[in-house]
Amino acid sequence: MIHELTASEAVAGMRAGELTSEALVEACFERIDAREPTVGAWQHLAREQALDEARAADRVPPHGALHGVPIGVKDIFDTFDMPTALGSPIYAARRPASDAACVAAARAAGAIVIGKTVTTEFASYHAGKTRNPHDSRRTPGGSSSGSAAAVADFMVPIAFGTQTAASITRPAAFCGVLGYKASFGECSLSGVRALAQSLDTLGIFARSTADIALMRGVLLGGGGHLDALTTPPRLGLCPTPQWSSTQPASREALRVAVERLRARGAHIADVVLPASFDALVDAQQTIMTYETARNYVFEMTRYEDRLSASFRSICEAGMRIDRDAYLAARRRVAAGAARFPDALGDCDALITPATLGEAPLLEAGTGDPLMSRTWTALGVPTLAVPVPRAQRSLPVAVQIIGAADADAQLLALGGWVTDALAADDSHRV
Numbered sequence: 398m399i400h401e402l403t404a405s406e407a408v409a410g411m412r413a414g415e416l417t418s419e420a421l422v423e424a425c426f427e428r429i430d431a432r433e434p435t436v437g438a439w440q441h442l443a444r445e446q447a448l449d450e451a452r453a454a455d456r457v458p459p460h461g462a463l464h465g466v467p468i469g470v471k472d473i474f475d476t477f478d479m480p481t482a483l484g485s486p487i488y489a490a491r492r493p494a495s496d497a498a499c500v501a502a503a504r505a506a507g508a509i510v511i512g513k514t515v516t517t518e519f520a521s522y523h524a525g526k527t528r529n530p531h532d533s534r535r536t537p538g539g540s541s542s543g544s545a546a547a548v549a550d551f552m553v554p555i556a557f558g559t560q561t562a563a564s565i566t567r568p569a570a571f572c573g574v575l576g577y578k579a580s581f582g583e584c585s586l587s588g589v590r591a592l593a594q595s596l597d598t599l600g601i602f603a604r605s606t607a608d609i610a611l612m613r614g615v616l617l618g619g620g621g622h623l624d625a626l627t628t629p630p631r632l633g634l635c636p637t638p639q640w641s642s643t644q645p646a647s648r649e650a651l652r653v654a655v656e657r658l659r660a661r662g663a664h665i666a667d668v669v670l671p672a673s674f675d676a677l678v679d680a681q682q683t684i685m686t687y688e689t690a691r692n693y694v695f696e697m698t699r700y701e702d703r704l705s706a707s708f709r710s711i712c713e714a715g716m717r718i719d720r721d722a723y724l725a726a727r728r729r730v731a732a733g734a735a736r737f738p739d740a741l742g743d744c745d746a747l748i749t750p751a752t753l754g755e756a757p758l759l760e761a762g763t764g765d766p767l768m769s770r771t772w773t774a775l776g777v778p779t780l781a782v783p784v785p786r787a788q789r790s791l792p793v794a795v796q797i798i799g800a801a802d803a804d805a806q807l808l809a810l811g812g813w814v815t816d817a818l819a820a821d822d823s824h825r826v
Contacts, residue, residue: 418465690715
């Protein structure tokens with residue numbers, strides 16, 4: 398079905414004259430009409446505008462890497478022609494004057510923004526309306542809830558998100574799609590509302606690694622080709638100090654993944670992180686809480702009564718953290734980042750659980766970000782990869798962690814891992 402095409406497949410179809418942008422955008426809206434009442438992935442939809450742009454795209458020869466491709470944009474990214482409400486009633490009527498840099502780059506490459514996806518409040522923890530597309534009683538994860546759910550439910554082939562703790566990895570894992578968190582600073586966040594500027598990182602949700610490479614190329618102004626590995630990778634099996642908190646579903650997913658990857662020729666060796674890495678989870682929380690509080694002084698002093706209790710609590714806790722404690726946390730992170738290449742050793746990447754387990758019920762929140770805090774603090778690139786579900790009803794994923802600024806290599810490896818995990822299985826990732 399047309400709406401199930403990946404972005405790369407859609408571009409190829411349009412270049413071959415076998416598909417029109419209008420047909421693809423219309424098919425995506427038909428899917429949204431059918432599923433949005435259940436999933437609730439969208440904060441704002443621009444149907445007529447998107448269809449007009451699609452028709453305009455069909456009147457000219459295909460140009461641009463994303464010519465005529467519909468995308469979703471998390472509602473903390475500024476868009477000049479749509480509201481950007483930041484997941485808060487305070488900003489329900491906010492209309493930015495310009496696009497965020499990544500949105501502008503995607504549009505310049507021919508992408509069509511069909512709407513803004515739901516985010517948790519200020520990309521923090523207070524959930525919006527989105528439900529997990531696999532089970533509406535469960536969370537899709539946060540904070541990039543709508544983007545992950547929209548891609549997973551075939552409403553759009555690709556969507557933007559951000560991560561400050563686990564806001565790409567967790568929803569990708571819970572919804573069963575690929576979730577790429579770039580190296581810190583890899584992609585511009587100009588025009589994206591900050592939560593914690595030392596941690597905030599752009600991310601991409603898609604159903605193929607080729608699509609992620611395509612969008613990354615657009616954002617960096619270079620090629621979007623996904624390199625192919627010529628030999629099986631060397632992976633470090635790294636349960637992390639948080640292993641004792643994981644649930645059976647995540648442990649089984651990691652076991653299955655390792656078994657399949659080894660069967661395809663991957664060399665997998667156990668990796669134990671230095672004891673000093675144990676402090677990185679707390680350091681990440683300290684940095685995140687401290688910076689969040691100071692980024693939201695205006696909202697706390699002017700609109701405190703319109704903030705959720707959980708967000709107020711974070712800001713209050715952040716104001717109790719003194720500068721010395723914050724700087725000490727920053728130093729611990731910097732020391733960890735300096736030691737990470739040695740921890741990686743001769744491995745191409747590490748493989749770990751992506752989450753503690755399956756998506757929890759809505760009333761339990763958006764899920765614990767524990768399994769991603771260390772990697773976000775270190776600023777290294779990560780890729781959440783769904784593991785075939787067999788008899789399980791809910792998705793679970795592993796995450797692949799690469800060296801800082803080695804994003805292209807990580808995506809090439811991720812393509813190999815994705816193919817290996819999907820081999821001889823009907824589960825599409």
